[in-house]
Amino acid sequence: MVRKKHKFRSKSEEYICDFLKDLKIPIRYEDCKIKYSWIEDKTYTPDFILPNGIILEVKGWFTLDDRKKHLFIKEQHPNNDIRFIFDNPNNKLYKRGKMTYAGWCEKHKFLYCKKSDGIPNEWLIEERLWDDQEWEYEKPV
DSSP: OOOSOOOOSSHHHHHHHHHHHHTTOOOOOSOOOOOOOOOOOOOOOOSEEOTTSOEEEEESSOOHHHHHHHHHHHHHOTTOOEEEEESOTTOBSSTTOSOBHHHHHHHTTOOEEEGGGOOOHHHHHOOOOOOOTTOOOOOOO
């Protein structure tokens, strides 16, 4: 039951809470989590693919949707080597958070670099065995 003053996500939620309280209806507000899976068929178009198969993804903003997408891709296609090039890898994921783009990459084992530092030469000359048979290519125009 909601007894004390809560910080609501919206004025509408607060309004409904007050309405239900006035009716003496016992309620609970955001006191549990319900797990679910969101499954959709999606495609990913890499920004650049080096001759050695390394995928370069260039990011100014690194949104929550971007991060989720790349975790799904990594899980479903572990042989793809996606590396990020950030305008600023020290940007925070959230305004008041501590985690940076770089920290997220390190946590999830993605390599990254800062755009102004250039692409690491090792990335360009690294030899890798890779197979792009699972990729769909657009027909040349």
